[in-house]
Amino acid sequence: IRFVDRQDGLEKIENFDYVLAATGRNPNVKDLGLWNTTLELDSTGVPIFDPFTMQCGDSSIFIAGDANNVLTLLHEAADEGLIAGENAGCFPNMKQGLRRSPLSIVFSDPQIAMVGQAWAELEGHENVVVGKISFEGQGRSRVMLKNKGLMHLYADRESGLFLGSEFIGPHAEHLAHLLSWAHQQKMSIPQMLEMPFYHPVIEEGLRTGLKDVNLQLNL
Known part of the structure; x- marks a missing residue:
């Protein structure tokens, strides 16, 4: 080449x-x-x-x-x-x-997904908080031997509004759809945490990330 x-x-x-x-x-x-x-x-x-x-x-x-x-x-x-x-x-x-809310998925292994606003758009805004979750120790991901990846979740510190997410990890295509629906409905982080999470599923990793964001909100 x-x-x-x-x-x-x-x-x-x-x-x-x-x-x-x-x-x-x-x-x-x-x-x-x-x-x-x-x-x-x-x-x-x-x-x-x-x-x-x-x-x-x-x-x-x-x-x-x-x-x-x-x-x-x-x-x-x-x-x-x-x-x-x-x-x-x-x-x-x-x-x-x-x-509709921005949604992009890369069908690699592990998969890559982007929902809502990207960090490139949000960086520098003082009211933006970031929640993180590594899939390395996530239960279901470990059982599946797919425990590789990292998720970042973005929210407004004052209102708790979910702004977007970027991540790489197992079954990212499904997590991305859940997050895009929440983004389009203009849900807040506390509202998202009120949704049901079964056990044991990869979505529990998402809940961990949402909890991390929630601790940083001024609500």
Whole structure:
């Protein structure tokens, strides 16, 4: 593979047995001639649009899915397509569509998941507290021989509102869905702790992390 090393800026050639190509992709809009329109375009040539109506500027043009290059995920594309289609059909009588809590999952082993706001968005905010749970000592994870991973949970110190989570660990896809539902319902950490937790399950690890957050709240 020929590549440019970001650390020293030099072009290098190396041999590998396997390659995981996760370099991203660009929306295929360059041949649409959008520069001939009055639409305002971003640096990649994609029209500036309203994420709640999918309308490009003040025009009758709507953009959805991978074409807008924001959240290139199937469930997001389906939502955007519905919003764009309904508003295009009703134009100019548009309405804002439902946008769900951010949810991303990487199907690796162990799995990786992100829900709600990421630490990159929250870092530096003095009212944000972080709860942590290692899966190394989590009971069910140990029995399954899958006790590897770490979870961070973010909440507002004053209101207790659950803000988001980032983690790597066993069955992260299922934990991520529980957390995304709580995030979309705007639940607080105490409210989440009122939910049932069976024994022995991996979700008990989530409860441990929620308790860690709860101890840091000013409630």
